[in-house]
Amino acid sequence: MGTPVPDNAPMSGFMGSGKQMGTEQDERKVRPRRRWRRWLWITPCALALFSIVQVVVLRFVDPPFSTVMALRQVEAWGQGDWGFRIHYQWRDLDAMAASVPISLVAAEDQRFPLHNGFDLEAIEKAMDHNARGKRLRGGSTISQQVAKNLFLWQGRSWLRKGLEAWYTVLIEALWSKRRILEMYANVAEFGDGVYGVQAASRQFWGKDAARLSPAESARLAAVLPSPRRYSATRPGPFVQRRAAWIQRQARQLGGPGYAVDGE
Structure with missing residues (x-):
């Protein structure tokens, strides 16, 4: 005890x-x-x-690939398409035809040299257009599309939109406008698995991007709303009308200098 x-x-x-x-x-x-x-x-x-x-x-x-390219390749393999290959070749803006950058700006973002990554005027017009029940139109700038295509993924979510806005702020703050446009011309999709103007020029016309004509440059820009649906080599009525409109807009904007002048 x-x-x-x-x-x-x-x-x-x-x-x-x-x-x-x-x-x-x-x-x-x-x-x-x-x-x-x-x-x-x-x-x-x-x-x-x-x-x-x-x-x-x-x-x-210069990036060896983009996130969107990598995801597209994985998607093809996931579907059992083991022969699918991404077509991508980097080309500096100076090594492309002068009609390429102005065609891209005329088609996608005519205020590109003037805004800081977000075009509020274009967003308001797109919202008004969509509210009237017409074909959906986006208000994304070239800077926003570079952010999405280079660093992120396709699709719609608040997370992706938030990250897109963050990367857009960064590239506008840290890159020149010329670099942004150069990146866009190289990572934009112009056909299923075909990324960048150089790869598109090779795949579609068998020549270097430096030899593209204004009409060919406009047709490439014309398919950007849906590059897996529309063809630059076999343009239907929509692409033909849009390409002609892009050429007119490019002339009205002042030609190639409008797209690449200024840093």
């Missing part, structure tokens, strides 16, 4: 031990919460820093 404890013996030792155990248990509960809080701000900061490094590097380095 143990030694009995007198009724009047002090209990401070037992109480102190109980308080210590309670404190340790509280600490164990608090530590995971602190870790989660730490990760809640460390993770977004790390991702933001990574995205900034991505954009800075690609200001000087």
Whole structure:
């Protein structure tokens, strides 16, 4: 038997031990919460820093592929199409026909040299157009499309739109307009699995992008709303009308200099 404890013996030792155990248990509960809080701000900061490094590097380095290209290749393999291959060849803007950049700007973003990545005027017009029940029209700028095609994925979600806006801000802040347009001309899809003006020129007409005629450049730009549906080599009525309109718009904008002048 143990030694009995007198009724009047002090209990401070037992109480102190109980308080210590309670404190340790509280600490164990608090530590995971602190870790989660730490990760809640460390993770977004790390991702933001990574995205900034991505954009800075690609200001000087030509990408070997884009996220959209990689996902398209994986999609084809997932469907059992093991022979599917992405066609992509980088070409500097100076190595393309002068009619290429102005055709892209005339077709997709006529205020490209003037805005800072987001064209509020075009967005308002697109919303008004869509509200009247007409064919859906987007208000995305060339900068936004570069952000989506180079770094993100196809589809509609608030997450993707948020990331698209973030990357758009970065490339507008860290790249020249010329670099943005050069990137767009190289990563835009002009046919199923055909990315960039050089690959499209080779696949469709068997020649280098430097030898494209104004009409051919306009037809390439004309298929951009849906490059897997429309053909630049076998243009239907829609592509023919749109290509003619693009050529007229290119002349009215002032020709090639409008698209590439200014940094």
